[in-house]
Amino acid sequence: MSRTGDAKIEPFTPGPALTDGEVLPVAGGLRVIHTPGHSPGHISLLHAPTRTLVTGDALFNWRFLRRTRVSPSFLCSDFAMTKRTAHRLGDLEYDVAAFTHGPEIRDGARETVRGLLAELDAES
Numbered sequence: 001m002s003r004t005g006d007a008k009i010e011p012f013t014p015g016p017a018l019t020d021g022e023v024l025p026v027a028g029g030l031r032v033i034h035t036p037g038h039s040p041g042h043i044s045l046l047h048a049p050t051r052t053l054v055t056g057d058a059l060f061n062w063r064f065l066r067r068t069r070v071s072p073s074f075l076c077s078d079f080a081m082t083k084r085t086a087h088r089l090g091d092l093e094y095d096v097a098a099f100t101h102g103p104e105i106r107d108g109a110r111e112t113v114r115g116l117l118a119e120l121d122a123e124s
Helices: 079-090 109-123
Strands: 030-034 043-047 052-054 059-062 067-070 096-098
Touching (some): 067 109
Antiparallel strands (some): 030 043
């Protein structure tokens, strides 16, 4: 928050750490996918019963760009890691992708994410 000039966040004690692959007993089961880079402990979540991926801040679906992108470098603790761990999301099975930033993708979500990952590979 020091980047925004607002350092008035009260300290807190976090709950138990989540582990990669853990299934949370919420909404029929949410699988934790460790996707660090935006922050060291960043996670995405997969709801297998509805084949829905919640990317968190690993990916953004910005309407004004009409593009799905990885989290911008200035918002990441480790941008190179963000790009690497985003590839985990292309390996999962899902039909819908939901984002913290931008509208969900209901048609061709996995293909859209895989297309983004192919673009990242081409840039490297």
